[in-house]
Amino acid sequence: MxxxxxxxxxxxxxxxxxxxxxxxxxxxxxxxxxxxxxxxxxxxxxxYGVGDAPEVRYEKVIARAAEEQLARMAGQERTDESLLLMAKVPAQVDAGRALFEKNCVECHLADGSGKIGPNLTDGSWIHGGKPLEIRHTIDKGVPAKGMVAWGRQFSPMKIDQLAAYVLTLKGKNLPGKAPEGEPE
Ligand code: HEC
Structure with a gap:
């Protein structure tokens, strides 16, 4: 066989x-x-998402590092860097988003693409696109043009969170209101 x-x-x-x-x-x-x-x-x-995929774990590590760095800088003067760090900490960004959704969307829209107020996602800024400049515009407003001085009703911390949230919109380049001001 x-x-x-x-x-x-x-x-x-x-x-x-x-x-x-x-x-x-x-x-x-x-x-x-x-x-x-x-x-x-x-x-x-x-x-089932029981475990974090590598990219999620990476994001979490970055967020934790930003949070620790921010905590170490507490009490120091606010800088472009500290606001950029804040924009990497989900809890701060979420707080900023909540404030934005309540107070800013009627003029800037929920995605920041602009309506009465300018498009916050493009690369052009009327009052400067640096973190501190953005914060300053939110804080002091542009009363003559209809942008409220939010520093009168919100604590400095909340203004920081709003600026951090706007920094996460910046650079998304969503179609919306045509660019105003100067390209950064
Ligand atoms: C009633 C309408 C209105 C509301 C509400 C409003 N804005 Fe504005 N915003 C404007 C207008 C109009 C401008 C443009 C000012 C100018 O032309 O100088 C502006 C400008 C800005 C700028 C600067 C943009 C640039 O190009 O320099 C930022 C940042 C901004 N707003 C953030 C916010 C945030 C954050 C909130 C909510 C807390 C908010 N705005 C609520 C109308 C509004």
Whole structure:
């Protein structure tokens, strides 16, 4: 009786022929293992989100580092850098977003693309696009043009959070109101 391993398959590629051998066990176990691992990985990270995917973990590390750095700078003078750090801390940005959604959307729209007030997502600024300049515009307003001086009703901390949130809109370049002011 001829055994399975002696059966030559009937294809022939440039003189190369093939036996119909059984796949080795070590090879099959790697295959099955990979399938099981892939399925678990997919369920864990994608379907149920039990674990953080690498990019989410990365974002969290960056946010925590920004938060720690900010805490170390507490009590120091506010700078462009400290506002940019704040714009990386989700809790601060969320607080700014909540204030923005309540007070700013009627003129700047929810996505910041502008209506009565200018588009905050483009690269052009009437009063400067540096973090401190943006904060200053929010704080002091432009009363003659209809932009309220928010510093009269909100604490300096809340003005910081608003500026941090506007910094997250900056550079999104959403279609909306045409650019006003000077390109940065
Ligand atoms: C009643 C309408 C109105 C509301 C509400 C409003 N803004 Fe404005 N905002 C304006 C106008 C108009 C300008 C442009 C001022 C000018 O032309 O000098 C402006 C300008 C700005 C600028 C500067 C843009 C630039 O190009 O330099 C920022 C930043 C800004 N607003 C943030 C905010 C934030 C944050 C809030 C909410 C706390 C807010 N605004 C609420 C009308 C408004």
């Amino acid at each position: 001829i055994s399975e391993k002696d059966i030559v398959l009937d294809h022939n590629y440039d003189g190369i022929q093939e036996f119909d051998n059984r796949l080795p066990n070590w090879w099959l176990w790697i295959l099955y293992g990979s399938v099981v691992f892939g399925l678990c990985y997919w369920l864990f990270y994608q379907t």
